[in-house]
Amino acid sequence: xxxxxxxxxxxxxxxxxxxxxxxxxxxxxxxxxxxxxxxxxxxxxxxxxxxxxxxxxxxxxxxxxxxxxxxxxxxxxxxxxxxxxxxxxxxxxxxxxxxxxxxxxxxxxxxxxxxxxxxxxxxxxxxxxxxxxxxxxxxxxxxxxxxxxxxxxxxxxxxxxxxxxxxxxxxxxxxxxxxxxxxxxxxxxxxxxxxxxxxxxxxxxxxxxxxxxxxxxxxxxxxxxxxxxxxxxxxxxxxxxxxxxxxxxxxxxxxxxxxxxxxxxxxxxxxxxxxxxxxxxxxxxxxxxxxxxxxxxxxxxxxxxxxxxxxxxxxxxxxxxxxxxxxxxxxxxxxxxxxxxxxxxxxxxxxxxxxxxxxxxxxxxxxxxxxxxxxxxxxxxxxxxxxxxxxxxxxxxxxxxxxxxxxxxxxxxxxxxxxxxxxx
Numbered sequence: 001x002x003x004x005x006x007x008x009x010x011x012x013x014x015x016x017x018x019x020x021x022x023x024x025x026x027x028x029x030x031x032x033x034x035x036x037x038x039x040x041x042x043x044x045x046x047x048x049x050x051x052x053x054x055x056x057x058x059x060x061x062x063x064x065x066x067x068x069x070x071x072x073x074x075x076x077x078x079x080x081x082x083x084x085x086x087x088x089x090x091x092x093x094x095x096x097x098x099x100x101x102x103x104x105x106x107x108x109x110x111x112x113x114x115x116x117x118x119x120x121x122x123x124x125x126x127x128x129x130x131x132x133x134x135x136x137x138x139x140x141x142x143x144x145x146x147x148x149x150x151x152x153x154x155x156x157x158x159x160x161x162x163x164x165x166x167x168x169x170x171x172x173x174x175x176x177x178x179x180x181x182x183x184x185x186x187x188x189x190x191x192x193x194x195x196x197x198x199x200x201x202x203x204x205x206x207x208x209x210x211x212x213x214x215x216x217x218x219x220x221x222x223x224x225x226x227x228x229x230x231x232x233x234x235x236x237x238x239x240x241x242x243x244x245x246x247x248x249x250x251x252x253x254x255x256x257x258x259x260x261x262x263x264x265x266x267x268x269x270x271x272x273x274x275x276x277x278x279x280x281x282x283x284x285x286x287x288x289x290x291x292x293x294x295x296x297x298x299x300x301x302x303x304x305x306x307x308x309x310x311x312x313x314x315x316x317x318x319x320x321x322x323x324x325x326x327x328x329x330x331x332x333x334x335x336x337x338x339x340x341x342x343x344x345x346x347x348x349x350x351x352x353x354x355x356x357x358x359x360x361x362x363x364x365x366x367x368x369x370x371x372x373x374x375x376x377x378x379x380x381x382x383x384x385x386x387x388x389x390x391x392x393x394x395x396x397x398x399x400x401x402x403x404x405x406x407x408x409x410x411x412x413x414x415x416x417x418x419x420x421x422x423x424x
Contacts (some may be wrong), residue, residue: 001334003416008424011417018414022367025407030368032404037187037346038395039259042315046308047257050294058290066289072277074263078292082265084302085221085251088235093267094276096287100252100264101139104215107248107266108143110279111177111213117245117271119211122149122177131169131179133161135349135377135388137187140180140217144379151379152176156189160197167200167207174209184231185220188349188377188390190342198232205243213272216249220345222309223255225317229343235267244269253295255346256309263295316346319393319401323348326405336416348391349377356415357386363411369404 003011058066060075073079074095083090096103112128115121122128129150132141136156144151152169155162160183170176181201183193193201201214216234238244253262266276299305320342327339327350339350352360357374364371372390375381391408393401 001336001413003420004335006420008421011421011424015414015417015421018410018417021410022363022414025367025410028368030403030407032368032396032400032407033370034392034396034401034404034408035370035372036395037255037392039255039312040315040395040397043255043312043394044258046311047298050257050261050298053294053297054290058293060289060293060296064289066293069285071286071289072280072284074287075289075292075296077296078263078289079265081263081296081299081302081305082251082267084305086218086249086265086267087233088249088267092235092269092273093265094273095292096264096266098252098254098260098262098264098288098291100217100219100250100254100266103264103266104140104217104250105143106280107213107215107250107276108147108149108178110276111211112147112149114275114279115211116213116275117269119209122211125175125177127175128177129173129175131161131166131176132379133180133182133186134379135188135383135390136180137182137217138372138376138381140215141379149178153379153384156186156191158191160186160191160193161201163197163200167204170204170208170212177209177211177213179204179212179214180217181214182217182219183234184218184229185223185342185345187219187345188347188388190340190345190347190349192229192231192343195232198234199237199241202234202237202241202243202247205238205246206241208246212246214247216247218249218251219255221251222305223312223346224309224344225313225320226343245271248272256305256312257295257298261291263292313344316394318398320348322398322401323391323393323405326402326409330409330413336412346392346394348393350389350391350412352387352389352412353416353419354385354387356412356419357383357389359415359418360389360408360411363415364408367407367411369407369411371408 078095079093080090082093112122132151134153249267252264361374375383
């Protein structure tokens with residue numbers, strides 16, 4: 001279906017046909033959910049050995065009784081696990097509780113209230129701002145919005161954020177004090193930053209406000225679907241450019257083991273870690289070291305973690321293939337939208353024709369398929385072109401996903417034809 005060249009009569013015939021199909025689907029009273037990138041029950045079962053794995057032995061390899069207070073940095077064995085995931089030295093890692101989002105929030109709050117490594121607190125600036133590659137991760141935007149930190153959209157390209165735009169903004173505005181990055185299998189586009197992008201990001205610390213920090217949310221560092229996709233090292237790039245304080249890295253096992261009971265990691269320079277720990281000491285005496293020990297027993301070697309992630313990939317890959325098959329069959333030779341074909345991560349990003357995303361989401365909801373709200377992948381929930389839809393295929397069983405995609409494809413067609421009719 002190509003509608004740019006269609007006549008009004010053709011559009012009206014298509015709308016009538018699509019509306020009939022849509023009403024037929026609505027009668028089925030479906031209840032399907034593609035809203036969030038949650039692991040499926042099948043994926044969670046892969047880590048059920050965590051239950052009982054300690055067998056009454058709560059001592060870490062270096063003799064720490066994990067049942068007791070203390071250990072703000074986390075267990076050394078858990079920090080080593082985080083170091084393997086992020087490919088950094090163990091001494092540059094802290095291991096925390098179950099949520100990297102909590103650590104990110106704490107880091108932003110530290111910068112906002114106190115500043116990093118002796119730099120000026122962001123709250124003392126007239127209008128502190130973060131650069132936000134778009135489409136991006138809604139929970140990043142929520143942190144900024146809650147603290148009143150402004151957000152500036154930066155377009156994503158096939159190799160990462162548009163660095164010409166990023167560099168221009170950072171040079172011209174010293175109140176840009178942060179930037180969100182999901183560098184591998186970016187949420188939701190699936191893009192992995194290339195070497196040029198990583199190098200140029202590392203160089204920002206030479207020209208930005210001294211308090212500027214890149215929040216490197218490497219959530220999908222080990223979530224490859226087929227062949228391994230290499231992400232250039234931001235740490236190496238900052239060392240080469242003498243900007244090691246400008247980047248704070250994050251990761252977790254939330255989509256590796258049990259999503260609500262994993263371990264989160266933060267990696268940074270010693271100056272940044274000191275700033276984080278100084279504030280953290282006022283809010284906790286230490287993380288859940290028992291859970292950290294469970295994970296270290298489950299993955300005593302990084303090779304076992306990589307084998308575990310291969311099992312995840314075997315579950316996820318057919319689901320991604322299902323989504324891509326539906327999109328290709330429906331829109332491979334049409335002008336109704338475009339999409340990414342990621343090699344890992346948890347999402348597929350689809351762009352409708354301008355102005356159609358909100359209507360697609362509404363139609364899908366009425367037909368029993370829930371999607372992330374249109375606009376959620378942009379700061380303040382405002383997609384300037386109203387076209388991006390984030391598809392999360394991981395949670396539903398394959399059969400339900402197949403049904404949901406049939407509905408979504410129909411809704412995209414119907415919304416597109418109606419939008420074109422209004423202009424015809």
